[in-house]
Amino acid sequence: xxxxxxxxxxxxxxxxxxxxxxxxxxxxxxxxxxxxxxxxxxxxxxxxxxxxxxxxxxxxxxxxxxxxxxxxxxxxxxxxxxxxxxxxxxxxxxxxxxxxxxxxxxxxxxxxxxxxxxxxxxxxxxxxxxxxxxxxxxxxxxxxxxxxxxxxxxxxxxxxxxxxxxxxxxxxxxxxxxxxxxxxxxxxxxxxxxxxxxxxxxxxxxxxxxxxxxxxxxxxxxxxxxxxxxxxxxxxxxxxxxxxxxxxxxxxxxxxxxxxxxxxxxxxxxxxxxxxxxxxxxxxxxxxxxxxxxxxxxxxxxxxxxxxxxxxxxxxxxxxxxxxxxxxxxxxxxxxxxxxxxxxxxxxxxxxxxxxxxxxxxxxxxxxxxxxxxxxxxxxxxxxxxxxxxxxxxxxxxxxxxxxxxxxxxxxxxxxxxxxxxxxxxxxxxxxxx
Numbered sequence: 001x002x003x004x005x006x007x008x009x010x011x012x013x014x015x016x017x018x019x020x021x022x023x024x025x026x027x028x029x030x031x032x033x034x035x036x037x038x039x040x041x042x043x044x045x046x047x048x049x050x051x052x053x054x055x056x057x058x059x060x061x062x063x064x065x066x067x068x069x070x071x072x073x074x075x076x077x078x079x080x081x082x083x084x085x086x087x088x089x090x091x092x093x094x095x096x097x098x099x100x101x102x103x104x105x106x107x108x109x110x111x112x113x114x115x116x117x118x119x120x121x122x123x124x125x126x127x128x129x130x131x132x133x134x135x136x137x138x139x140x141x142x143x144x145x146x147x148x149x150x151x152x153x154x155x156x157x158x159x160x161x162x163x164x165x166x167x168x169x170x171x172x173x174x175x176x177x178x179x180x181x182x183x184x185x186x187x188x189x190x191x192x193x194x195x196x197x198x199x200x201x202x203x204x205x206x207x208x209x210x211x212x213x214x215x216x217x218x219x220x221x222x223x224x225x226x227x228x229x230x231x232x233x234x235x236x237x238x239x240x241x242x243x244x245x246x247x248x249x250x251x252x253x254x255x256x257x258x259x260x261x262x263x264x265x266x267x268x269x270x271x272x273x274x275x276x277x278x279x280x281x282x283x284x285x286x287x288x289x290x291x292x293x294x295x296x297x298x299x300x301x302x303x304x305x306x307x308x309x310x311x312x313x314x315x316x317x318x319x320x321x322x323x324x325x326x327x328x329x330x331x332x333x334x335x336x337x338x339x340x341x342x343x344x345x346x347x348x349x350x351x352x353x354x355x356x357x358x359x360x361x362x363x364x365x366x367x368x369x370x371x372x373x374x375x376x377x378x379x380x381x382x383x384x385x386x387x388x389x390x391x392x393x394x395x396x397x398x399x400x401x402x403x404x405x406x407x408x409x410x411x412x413x414x415x416x417x418x419x420x421x422x423x424x425x426x427x428x429x430x431x432x433x434x
Contacts, residue, residue, distance in 0.1 A: 033332035040320030055206035060105030061301030089122035090158040103127035105304045118166030126158035129393045204235045257282040315397025342383040345430030353383035354422035357391030382430020390422035
């Protein structure tokens with residue numbers, strides 16, 4: 001073995017040693033930032049992993065196993081009609097109420113199944129950026145003009161960034177398209193409508209399980225919030241039916257897995273998270289012990305979890321250490337520095353807002369109260385839009401995982417395109433609505 005191959009682990013070990021050796025553990029600001037790192041990890045684990053990421057892993061597994069490569073290539077492949085692939089990718093966020101991290105398993109799934117880089121990137125950006133509930137709440141809380149600017153900017157961003165990524169790597173994409181055309185496509189195992197039904201049942205469980213409480217106690221969204229767990233239960237029963245009639249798992253196995261979940265739901269109605277957790281465990285055990293496609297589904301979902309969760313955990317800790325937890329926390333970088341740097345509508349203010357938004361983690365809808373606080377502290381309208389366009393679609397954990405899927409260079413290009421376009425959009429918007 002060459003010594004050159006050992007340089008990388010040596011540098012990692014040396015870097016960790018130097019960090020541990022010179023770590024200012026007696027400094028109060030450092031101690032607070034360290035506490036914020038674990039506070040963010042604690043908040044993320046309690047609020048986001050079980051209800052968001054776990055369903056997303058199962059959905060990604062469905063894409064990887066049940067959605068045929070032929071179907072992905074047909075709608076998202078390098079040779080698919082551009083208008084169709086980018087149209088579908090750019091509006092995907094209206095269906096998936098996901099954040100920058102929850103969308104990662106789905107992006108990884110369609111990319112591995114043969115989606116072209118451009119449409120896959122458009123999907124990656126639009127998933128968290130065009131959340132219909134977030135758009136509506138932005139308009140109601142932060143103003144109609146900012147809500148309209150956000151949705152227009154997000155749709156255009158997803159298409160433009162996807163097209164630019166395709167153009168930059170067009171040689172590689174042509175080679176990929178040629179290999180797709182040369183490779184024989186496997187036959188469909190079942191009608192497309194069955195796969196689509198199974199997929200959208202899981203998506204509905206993800207959407208309603210993560211449905212947040214609106215600020216106003218009235219209207220359709222508030223009624224959905226009141227009935228969200230009943231809706232999850234209905235789609236859970238539809239999932240059980242799908243397991244029987246679409247995946248051909250014996251009825252008695254599904255019934256055996258469902259009885260404990262139903263019993264906990266009936267006798268302990270106030271413990272919905274316990275019921276949901278038990279349902280996840282029951283589903284995992286059931287499909288793990290069912291040979292064929294169900295077992296492959298579980299294996300694929302687990303592969304996505306193994307790939308994404310370690311990087312995600314590290315990224316959340318680093319983001320919390322640098323910027324603090326979402327609810328009023330302060331990391332090693334003081335909050336007043338950020339508020340002071342994004343006032344007005346200068347090029348620097350917009351650029352800084354897009355950079356902070358790109359590296360900070362925002363769960364679905366949390367960017368709105370955070371931005372509201374920054375606006376109240378003097379943040380300009382242009383930087384506010386720049387943060388809205390860069391923040392929900394990117395985060396430090398998100399970048400680390402994307403790098404593992406498409407490589408370092410493509411990740412840097414993608415992040416650069418998002419931050420530059422967010423900066424330009426902020427400057428234009430701030431000039432028009434100063």
